[in-house]
Amino acid sequence: MPDTVLIAFDGSPLSERALTYAIETFSEAALTTIYVINPIDSVIDVEAGGLPVAEDWYDNAQDRATRIHTTATELAAEHDIALTTATVVGRPAPAILEYAADQGVDQIVMGSHGRTGIDRTLLGSVAETVTRRARIPVTIISGLS
Template identity: 75%
Template structure:
């Protein structure tokens, strides 16, 4: 059984399922929820709103991370589970993989994506990259 499990958590329904799955499947593991602030998102904000938006982007992203961590912590508390949370900045797949490597993670759990119909058969780009490149087991929740 894994001792140290990393759950990619962005507040989406699939990430909530992934966290719930992790708590139920690995009750004795240390569970860490990771949220990645993606700087690429700032480009869209700058294009839409200019330089003042660029200055505020990172502060807004940190506030969003805090809200998302609160959601994860509350979900874990409802199941009488303690949860560590971490925020990283970078490309999501790369940040998840680097964190796992640097912190002796035994298992990664993450949602696939929110698509429906025929596209559901394919993984999202982050989950696909993590699955292909991880040196440890990855569980994808759909």
């Protein structure tokens, strides 16, 4: 069993499933959720919202991260599990992998929407990239029924 588990958590129902899985499966491990602020997302927001959004993008992203961490912490508390949270800035897959390596994580748990075909090609897959490049076990919780 791993001593440390990193759970990619963005507040989506699929990431909640991944966190619940980690809590139930690795209850003896030290659990950490990671939320990645992706600057590319902010560019899209800025293009849609103009200058006011551009000035506040990082503060808004940090506020979102705080709300997401609160959700994760509350979910873990329902299971009497203490949870560490982390926020990093960068492209999601490399940021998750770098954090895991820097912190000596033993296992990664994350969700995947299970996109196939052209959707996967166009959109990419954070879960697929993490799985291919990780030097530690990765558990993928699928969004497919």
